[in-house]
Amino acid sequence: MRGFLRPTAGLTLLFAMAVTGCSSGSDGTSDAAPSPPKKTPSASSTSGASGSSGTSGTSYAPYVSATEASDTDDSGAPSTYNLAFVIAGGSTCTPKWNGTAAIGSSTVKTRISALTEGGATVRVSFGGASGKELATTCSSASGLAAAYGAALDAAGSTQADFDIEGSTLTDSDSVALRSEAIALLQKERPDLEVSFTLPVMPSGLDSDSLALLESANKYDVQVSTVNIMTMNYGESYDGDMGDYAVTSAKATQKQLKNVFGLSDADAWGGMALTSMIGVNDVDGETLTLADAKDVRAFAEEKDIAWVSIWSTFRDVQCVSGSSGSDDAATNCSGVDQSSGAFGKAFAG
Numbered sequence: 001m002r003g004f005l006r007p008t009a010g011l012t013l014l015f016a017m018a019v020t021g022c023s024s025g026s027d028g029t030s031d032a033a034p035s036p037p038k039k040t041p042s043a044s045s046t047s048g049a050s051g052s053s054g055t056s057g058t059s060y061a062p063y064v065s066a067t068e069a070s071d072t073d074d075s076g077a078p079s080t081y082n083l084a085f086v087i088a089g090g091s092t093c094t095p096k097w098n099g100t101a102a103i104g105s106s107t108v109k110t111r112i113s114a115l116t117e118g119g120a121t122v123r124v125s126f127g128g129a130s131g132k133e134l135a136t137t138c139s140s141a142s143g144l145a146a147a148y149g150a151a152l153d154a155a156g157s158t159q160a161d162f163d164i165e166g167s168t169l170t171d172s173d174s175v176a177l178r179s180e181a182i183a184l185l186q187k188e189r190p191d192l193e194v195s196f197t198l199p200v201m202p203s204g205l206d207s208d209s210l211a212l213l214e215s216a217n218k219y220d221v222q223v224s225t226v227n228i229m230t231m232n233y234g235e236s237y238d239g240d241m242g243d244y245a246v247t248s249a250k251a252t253q254k255q256l257k258n259v260f261g262l263s264d265a266d267a268w269g270g271m272a273l274t275s276m277i278g279v280n281d282v283d284g285e286t287l288t289l290a291d292a293k294d295v296r297a298f299a300e301e302k303d304i305a306w307v308s309i310w311s312t313f314r315d316v317q318c319v320s321g322s323s324g325s326d327d328a329a330t331n332c333s334g335v336d337q338s339s340g341a342f343g344k345a346f347a348g
Contacts, residue, residue, distance in 0.1 A: 060076050063125065075343030081122050084125045103150055121157070123157060126148065128163050129165055135168075136174045161194075169198075169209065175212050178215075182194055194222065197227040202251065231280050241280070242291030245298075292309075315339065316333065317332060
């Protein structure tokens with residue numbers, strides 16, 4: 001997904017078990033027998049807001065700015081907020097919010113307190129499309145684990161999301177170092193729930209994303225959810241974005257089922273879906289409110305763990321005649337809507 005350093009393309013999703021991956025065309029065998037996926041706290045907790053109507057276990061967990069509040073943060077009564085993003089401060093192994101704000105920032109602490117006062121939890125999202133993910137700047141697994149842990153402690157969170165995309169996804173050295181560090185961190189923190197947010201196409205996860213899951217399995221990382229970013233497919237995909245999201249999810253479910261030896265239900269339950277609301281980064285791609293309702297209905301039908309949006313601060317209509325102050329790439333959706341309408345649609 002986009003970072004906050006500059007507008008750029010990207011985004012996606014997460015899974016719970018000791019995972020193994022395979023490259024496209026492999027036989028889908030595993031070195032380890034995965035345990036059934038377990039719901040994240042946002043999907044199973046009864047103490048916070050459900051974020052959805054009815055009896056569905058699918059919760060709503062939008063991406064929010066860790067540093068700036070939005071009037072639409074609470075639309076849809078999220079049960080979990082994905083705090084975007086923790087990355088490296090420059091080329092060091094120092095974790096910072098958006099690469100600039102200190103992990104212990106009083107502004108961020110106040111922000112988290114406001115987000116959680118109604119019972120919601122927060123998930124710290126590491127990475128994104130901009131800046132440097134910590135695994136590319138830290139020199140050791142222990143140092144990387146300490147950096148991740150410091151950010152989690154500062155946020156008071158037991159949920160970690162790793163949004164890995166672009167060149168970082170293809171960097172095999174950082175992929176391995178990250179897996180080793182997460183495994184160390186989970187040994188220290190047995191209750192730590194880990195999700196991976198990965199790019200997807202209507203054909204499913206690519207070989208790089210599957211290799212990342214294979215690396216996680218090699219180091220015995222317990223992954224709670226695979227969150228797929230159903231967006232930015234390319235200029236040739238100019239059809240219905242709701243249909244593309246469903247097609248992408250179906251393809252990914254088959255991959256997860258084959259890779260991990262899961263039942264249909266467990267493969268669906270270990271998946272999450274993140275959509276870029278309104279205008280996407282690729283010309284011709286626009287996710288409408290009708291699409292959002294279709295994606296929510298599909299997620300409930302399959303009992304997918306959670307759904308998300310990029311992002312709450314874009315869940316408003318752009319103001320016409322604002323001389324460029326509103327930009328659908330950064331702070332509004334680019335479609336006709338009432339404030340918070342996408343959050344409500346995804347929450348169900």
